[in-house]
Amino acid sequence: MANDSENAGVKRAPWWKSIGPALITACVVFGPGSLLISSNIGANYRYELVWLLLLTGLLMGTYLTMGARIGVCGGATPCTLVAQRLGRPAAFVIGLTLCLICGAFQFSNNLAVALAAGAFFGDAAVPWIVIGFNVAVIAFLFTARQVYKILESAMKVMVGVILACFVFNLIAAQPNVIQVLLGFVPSLPEGIELGFPEKAQGTIKDPMILVAGLLGTTFSVAGAFFQGNLVRERNWTLKDYEGSVGDAIAGVCVLTGVSMIIMITAATVIPGQQADNIATLAQSLKPLLGSTAYWVFCIGLVAVAMNPFLINAMIGGTILADGAGTRARMSDMWPRVLTVIVMSVGMGVALLALRTGEKPINLIIFGQALTVLGNPLMAITMLWLANRKDVMGDRCNGPIINILGGIGLLVVVAMAVRVVWRIVLQLS
Numbered sequence: 001m002a003n004d005s006e007n008a009g010v011k012r013a014p015w016w017k018s019i020g021p022a023l024i025t026a027c028v029v030f031g032p033g034s035l036l037i038s039s040n041i042g043a044n045y046r047y048e049l050v051w052l053l054l055l056t057g058l059l060m061g062t063y064l065t066m067g068a069r070i071g072v073c074g075g076a077t078p079c080t081l082v083a084q085r086l087g088r089p090a091a092f093v094i095g096l097t098l099c100l101i102c103g104a105f106q107f108s109n110n111l112a113v114a115l116a117a118g119a120f121f122g123d124a125a126v127p128w129i130v131i132g133f134n135v136a137v138i139a140f141l142f143t144a145r146q147v148y149k150i151l152e153s154a155m156k157v158m159v160g161v162i163l164a165c166f167v168f169n170l171i172a173a174q175p176n177v178i179q180v181l182l183g184f185v186p187s188l189p190e191g192i193e194l195g196f197p198e199k200a201q202g203t204i205k206d207p208m209i210l211v212a213g214l215l216g217t218t219f220s221v222a223g224a225f226f227q228g229n230l231v232r233e234r235n236w237t238l239k240d241y242e243g244s245v246g247d248a249i250a251g252v253c254v255l256t257g258v259s260m261i262i263m264i265t266a267a268t269v270i271p272g273q274q275a276d277n278i279a280t281l282a283q284s285l286k287p288l289l290g291s292t293a294y295w296v297f298c299i300g301l302v303a304v305a306m307n308p309f310l311i312n313a314m315i316g317g318t319i320l321a322d323g324a325g326t327r328a329r330m331s332d333m334w335p336r337v338l339t340v341i342v343m344s345v346g347m348g349v350a351l352l353a354l355r356t357g358e359k360p361i362n363l364i365i366f367g368q369a370l371t372v373l374g375n376p377l378m379a380i381t382m383l384w385l386a387n388r389k390d391v392m393g394d395r396c397n398g399p400i401i402n403i404l405g406g407i408g409l410l411v412v413v414a415m416a417v418r419v420v421w422r423i424v425l426q427l428s
Helices: 021-029 032-045 050-074 078-086 088-121 123-143 147-173 177-182 209-218 221-233 238-269 278-289 291-324 333-356 361-386 389-395 399-427
Strands: 198-200 203-205
Touching (some): 021 291, 050 078, 050 399, 078 088, 078 221, 078 361, 088 221, 123 333, 147 238, 203 399, 209 238, 209 399, 361 389
């Protein structure tokens, strides 16, 4: 643990130079699933759930800043801190769980790249583009000397592209400002019932599926947990404490802001319409926003599809290496090798799904089951570390952060219970 006196009198860098690690987290959390869910909520409930997006952003911000603070104050990654206090097996369980979650869902990132490629080059070229994209990323992994620095710079550009594209579409949509402001007042729209999924005539009906999806794709405890690794990539210490917190806040603002822009755009342009996939959503926007806005949307879609592709796999590879006790910087050998394994599994499953036209149901269920275990486990671990004086010194969680963190833990536990119930229905 660092000491405040060691850093006394050290001149701090300007706040804007600290922005970076949390943008990487924002890019991996905001993927194609977030884009689709935000759009569907806007289309189905107009502006009535904007307030819920703010609430999930507040919870995500609580855990994202907590992850940054743990990494800065503890002077090590979360897995290393766990290993020092509970033993290496406990750290390995956390690292393996998060790695398997990333591996189970990497195929969806490949499918997102396939959808984006299909919009520009046609379906026949999609498998080759997916393979070529994976090969190019793997080549980058083993030729880049400073993986993190390049990745951070690339994500800053990508965030700029995404913001520019979706703000352009929001301006083109011309939403009703008064109605948007009313959406910040908490209310429960008609059609949403508080309850568990039900199975009727072989079909699972979930009255809260979009709300649960919004919580699951915006409030990512796994992404917040890895923030502790990202601040270590920057070699941040206590002198960078304020910058790390500012970076986390900036990242959460980007994540929440982009989701809100998309939700409001869909609420304005396609109210009442159902967009079952990203391709359908893009086609629905085309006649209403015009051809220029449609292509701008597709450019933003490409950026959204590409962002989580490498980062998700690198989180899986790096956190497993970290949990196992090997050198765990992104530029080290084992994180690179394990990242390639995660990427290869995801690509293989995606190509099989594209060829057969069938979803890998067993893998989806496996990923859901891991999420049930992983999110509460990581939330509890973060709250435990952030309240230990031997980790945080005099910067342990205060009452407000613990209250918000406790609410966040209750949310992920409730989400876990819902997922367990849904898995039971799927298997019954």
